[in-house]
Amino acid sequence: RLAEEAWDKMGRGVFLELKPDALQVSIPYFLEKGLQDWSNMSVTTDDRDALASLKLGTMDYNIKVALRAGAPLEATYAMASYYPARHWHIEDQVGAIAPGRSADIVLLSDPEKVAITDVYADGELVGDDGKYVGPIPEIEYPDWAHDTMNVGREIVAEDFAVRVPAGTDKATVALLEPFYFEDEFMTATLDVDADGNVLRDEAQSISKVGLTDRYQGKGAVSAMFWQNIGPTTPGSAASCSVAHDLHNIWSVGSSDRAMAMATNKVAEMDGGCALVREHKVVASVRYEIGGLMSQRPAQEVAADIEAMYDQADRMEWxxxxxxxxxxxxxxxxxxxxxxxxxxxxxxxxxxxxxxxxTGETHAVAWAAE
Incomplete structure (x- = not known):
C-alpha cells in the first residue's frame, strides 16, 4: 500500500521524501513500473534517535538502503543532494560542487558501498576515516526551551480510569491501534469492575493508552483502549513527550498506576521517555530541550536510549x-x-x-447492550 501511494503521489507531481522503510518497499515497485526519471524524490532522515544515528549513520545509511533496494547509483546520490535542493529552489546556493555554491564534500573510496573516507564542512576537514575530527560547538538554549512541561500537578492512577456507570458488567469501548487508517474506529467488549472501571483485556491484546496535556497547566488527561501495543508485564508502562504533532505526553501500560509514574517521570525531567516495570522507574531518557531533543553529547544520550531498550527487552509486550x-x-x-x-x-x-x-467526537466507553 505504501509503494502504491508513493507512486500515485509522484504521478500527481508530489515531491517524495522517503525514509528507509519507504525506500525499501517503494524503489522495487518503481523499478517494476519502469521509472526512468528519479528526480522528483529524495532520501530523508526523520525521527532517528542518537543511538540509531551512531549505529547506522544518517544520510549515508539512507543512501545505502536506497542502493540495496535497487535505485540507480547516480540518481541515489542526487536524491541526497541536488534533487531536494532543486525542489526547494535553492539549487543556485547548494546541492552541487560548483562555483558560487556552498557545499559540504564527502569523499568515498567506493560509491556503491558508500565507503566514506573524508568529509569537509565549510572547507575544513571534519571527518577522517570514519572519525569526527572537527570542533564541537557549545550550544546554549534559553531557559524557556528547557521548561516546557507545564503539566501543573502530579498525575495519579485515577486520571487514566475509563468509567461507565457502576453496576455495569460489560462495556463497549472505542478501540484504536497504531496507524489505523479506517473511517470508523473499532469496538470491543470489556469487563467492568464493581466501581465502574473498564478493565484491560490481555487475552484480546487490549491495553490502555493515555495522553497528558503539557501546555495548559491543568493536568488534563485522556485515556482509551488500544490493541496490539504496550507492555503485558504487570505494573508496567512506557511514556514519552515525543508525540507528533502536538507532543503531549503519551503513555501506554498494563496498570494505571504505572502509567501515572511514567508520565510524572517525563514531566519531572522536562521531557523525554520513561519506562516503568513492576511499578518502578527502570529507565529514562531526558530530552530537556522542548521535550524533543537534548543538548547533551550524542554518545551520552545514546547510552541512555540503549539502557532503556535493554530494560524494555526484559519485559513482555x-x-x-x-x-x-x-x-x-x-x-x-x-x-x-x-x-x-x-x-x-x-x-x-x-x-x-x-x-x-469531520470534527466529530465520541465517548471512549459506554454500557454494553
Missing amino acids: HGENPGWPHRMIAAFLTASPWKWVLVAPYEGNPDGFVNLI
Missing part, C-alpha cells in the same frame, strides 16, 4: 513488535491519513476522542 513502542511517537499524528485520534481533553470533548476529518 503486546503485538508483533515487542519492545520499546517506537510507533507511538507518530501514532498521535494530528493530520490525515488516520481519522480517529486521541488528543488531550478540551472544552466540549472531555474524552479527547475526535475525528480529525
Whole structure:
C-alpha cells in the first residue's frame, strides 16, 4: 500500500521524501513500473534517535538502503543532494560542487558501498576515516526551551480510569491501534469492575493508552483502549513527550498506576521517555530541550536510549513488535491519513476522542447492550 501511494503521489507531481522503510518497499515497485526519471524524490532522515544515528549513520545509511533496494547509483546520490535542493529552489546556493555554491564534500573510496573516507564542512576537514575530527560547538538554549512541561500537578492512577456507570458488567469501548487508517474506529467488549472501571483485556491484546496535556497547566488527561501495543508485564508502562504533532505526553501500560509514574517521570525531567516495570522507574531518557531533543553529547544520550531498550527487552509486550513502542511517537499524528485520534481533553470533548476529518467526537466507553 505504501509503494502504491508513493507512486500515485509522484504521478500527481508530489515531491517524495522517503525514509528507509519507504525506500525499501517503494524503489522495487518503481523499478517494476519502469521509472526512468528519479528526480522528483529524495532520501530523508526523520525521527532517528542518537543511538540509531551512531549505529547506522544518517544520510549515508539512507543512501545505502536506497542502493540495496535497487535505485540507480547516480540518481541515489542526487536524491541526497541536488534533487531536494532543486525542489526547494535553492539549487543556485547548494546541492552541487560548483562555483558560487556552498557545499559540504564527502569523499568515498567506493560509491556503491558508500565507503566514506573524508568529509569537509565549510572547507575544513571534519571527518577522517570514519572519525569526527572537527570542533564541537557549545550550544546554549534559553531557559524557556528547557521548561516546557507545564503539566501543573502530579498525575495519579485515577486520571487514566475509563468509567461507565457502576453496576455495569460489560462495556463497549472505542478501540484504536497504531496507524489505523479506517473511517470508523473499532469496538470491543470489556469487563467492568464493581466501581465502574473498564478493565484491560490481555487475552484480546487490549491495553490502555493515555495522553497528558503539557501546555495548559491543568493536568488534563485522556485515556482509551488500544490493541496490539504496550507492555503485558504487570505494573508496567512506557511514556514519552515525543508525540507528533502536538507532543503531549503519551503513555501506554498494563496498570494505571504505572502509567501515572511514567508520565510524572517525563514531566519531572522536562521531557523525554520513561519506562516503568513492576511499578518502578527502570529507565529514562531526558530530552530537556522542548521535550524533543537534548543538548547533551550524542554518545551520552545514546547510552541512555540503549539502557532503556535493554530494560524494555526484559519485559513482555503486546503485538508483533515487542519492545520499546517506537510507533507511538507518530501514532498521535494530528493530520490525515488516520481519522480517529486521541488528543488531550478540551472544552466540549472531555474524552479527547475526535475525528480529525469531520470534527466529530465520541465517548471512549459506554454500557454494553
